[in-house]
Amino acid sequence: MQKRFWTLVGVLFLGVFAAACGEDPVSPPPPPPPPDPIRAALIDTVRLLADQRNLDPVPSGPVVRSELVTLGRALMFDKILSGNRNIACSTCHLPSFAMGDGRSLAVGEGGAGLGPARTPPAGGFIPRNSPTMFNLHTTQQLFWDGRVEMLDDGSIRTPAGAQLTPAMEAVFEFGAVSALGMFPVASRDEMQGEQGEPGNELGAFADGDLQGLWAALMVRLGAFPAYQVMFEAAYPGTAFADMTFAHAANAIAGFLLSELVFVDTPWDRFLNGDDSQLTNEQLRGAKLFMTVRCMRCHETDSFDDRNGEFKNVATPQLGPGEGDGPGGRDDFGRERVTGDPLERRAFKTRALRNIELTAPYGHAGQFATLEAIVEHYDEIDVRLQNYDVSQVEAALQGTLLNNVSEILATRDTILLPIEFDVIGRDDLVAFLESLTDEAARNLFGVAPATVPSGLTIDN
Ligand code: HEC
Ligand code: HEC
Structure with missing residues (x-):
């Protein structure tokens, strides 16, 4: 009788315990994941680089009536x-x-x-x-x-x-x-x-x-x-x-x-202290983004230009154009506003939040995918020469201007040493995908x- 009583108490106790923990008390806890020193070092590096560049989460917007x-x-x-x-x-x-x-x-x-x-x-x-x-x-x-x-x-x-x-x-x-x-x-x-x-x-x-x-x-x-x-x-x-x-x-x-x-993205949550938000690929991409000169221009928390400078990043020209150049089919970009010929074909360094969702890319939508625009930065002069116009819709393919040397004449020299391999490209894309707010x-x-x-x- 007594034995049955204590068995019952024990079962009740275990039941309450199990309910409180939400787990089956008899199976052992899963083993902790093995320590990953490479990932840990990567996290430290990315945090240090982000710190040095004063990167913070993007602030929320104004409250509007x-x-x-x-x-x-x-x-x-x-x-x-x-x-x-x-x-x-x-x-x-x-x-x-x-x-x-x-x-x-x-x-x-x-x-x-x-x-x-x-x-x-x-x-x-x-x-x-x-x-x-x-x-x-x-x-x-x-x-x-x-x-x-x-x-x-x-x-x-x-x-x-x-x-x-x-x-x-x-x-x-x-x-x-x-x-x-x-x-x-x-x-x-x-x-x-x-x-x-x-x-x-x-x-x-x-x-x-x-x-x-x-x-x-x-x-x-x-x-x-x-x-x-x-x-x-x-x-x-x-x-x-x-x-x-x-x-x-x-x-x-x-x-x-x-x-x-x-502005609620894995990258912002990582900056707020949660290491688990980024995959290894995204961490490598963040490191590359901060070290391969992307941030010489995409330098703010939202990754546009802090000083409002416009840049020529050697993107090709297609479409009807803004009436510039012989035939009027060119687009001189910022020069149209400032009159400064040094700003010919300079465009806004766009912010990169939610960039995954807004293809195609570039001022004339010249790049169909994120891979394509990121790859453009790897040896940019060569890429411009070999630009693949088949990625834009058929009606625009015949409008590509044959003006590579003119574009390169004012392209920004910051870009010259930028080079990375296919893994680097994929890492950069993965990092850019960490800038997506699910709600968007x-x-x-x-x-x-x-x-x-x-x-x-x-x-
Ligand atoms: C010299 C300044 C500069 C550097 C360096 C630079 N960018 Fe850009 N970025 C720009 C400008 C300017 C544009 C818009 C170009 C255009 O439309 O012709 C742009 C556009 C983009 C876009 C497309 C934005 C959109 O909404 O269409 C992506 C993505 C991007 N850059 C990623 C990168 C990455 C990744 C790197 C490093 C490999 C990088 N950028 C380096 C200035 C720069
Ligand atoms: C025919 C298509 C079209 C219509 C209609 C249109 N837009 Fe646009 N919008 C564009 C294009 C194309 C650009 C880029 C133009 C440029 O940079 O010269 C643009 C740029 C913008 C931008 C700038 C974003 C940035 O980051 O620079 C905003 C904001 C905007 N439009 C809001 C509006 C509003 C508000 C209206 C209605 C009053 C409107 N648009 C109507 C096509 C359109």
Whole structure:
């Protein structure tokens, strides 16, 4: 009797113990993994290198009032901002393609379909790749050539010059990002459309008449009572009649900075102290990235350029071009903004967070995969000479400019000694993949269900 009693107590005790530990108490604990001195040394090295370069996790974005986000979200997805009501910001910045469009060069006004399946109108392609919009709180230079940017004195330089009035600038809460939305609407190929199109009162404004166009956009938006309500909720105390398109652009910026900041990545968690976040391959890649000169340019926490310098990294030129050079099919990049011939073909050193999700790469989408753009840096002059144009869509292959020696004339000399083997390339790619926030893989939640105009939503 007594023996049975104690057996019962024992079973109960073990049961409670097992429940508390969540484990079967009889099987022995798994043996600890054998110590891996190579990995441990690699971790130490990467931590030391990151320390020396002052690398920290990327800070989170600003807190934006929800009414402003709601307005910006609607504007971002509403085709009402385009002359012919047929293209929204989101048509080229699609949630399903990590806020790019998954193609080398964007297809604007008059195109049909979405993403890689979109077919260009007779006018052809937009000259540059549509970039993603992640983590814009870490940059004050926008577009591939930085033509919308905040200068050191805090003023904002844009192609609009004095048409962007001090009163408009005063509305901007997020620096250069607030100014950006003023410009796609004024590009005929992207959103404005042409003169003489029936029903397109925006297309009627002469090139460069931004004030006229912006005012007409506000008339269009004001025709929807729902927009008037949304604008006045986003800017308490200001009547819709007293607002300008700067209020719209600032709201889009509020939306981008509230909804598209993704900084919780294995690399950030590693920097915060968790060794287990990176594989050996990623650790080797991080070491290489920090020692093979990538960080001479991709040098900040988000891996763009700290001093806002633009660089020529000898990427090939294809597509319709920006009107530069003989035949107008070239793109002189930063020189177009600064007038400095030393900055010919210099482009923005892009931030690399979530880079895995935003193929193709380069200012004209010249590289189809992360492997391809990383490999480009291994003996860059040779790679440029042997550039494989078959990786871009068929319609663009014949547009590759034959100008290797001109590109190399201003390519950055920092690049010259960079060399690595196939393992190095794969390690670098693995490291870049550690910069992905899992939450950025599915962005369908950022689109609204409907927009005030009732037009269809591209996402
Ligand atoms: C026809 C396609 C198209 C449309 C429509 C479009 N964009 Fe873009 N977007 C692009 C392209 C292409 C670039 C790069 C242009 C360049 O660098 O010269 C770009 C660049 C940007 C950038 C800069 C990102 C960076 O890191 O430099 C932002 C932000 C942006 N667009 C927001 C918008 C907003 C907001 C709208 C709507 C008001 C919009 N876009 C409409 C194609 C488009
Ligand atoms: C001399 C400065 C410089 C160095 C060094 C450099 N980069 Fe870049 N990187 C740039 C610039 C500028 C661009 C944009 C080039 C273009 O579009 O023509 C770029 C683009 C990229 C892109 C594509 C970004 C996008 O959104 O399309 C990746 C990925 C990249 N670099 C990785 C690297 C790696 C890996 C290394 C080291 C092997 C490296 N970079 C070294 C300046 C540099």
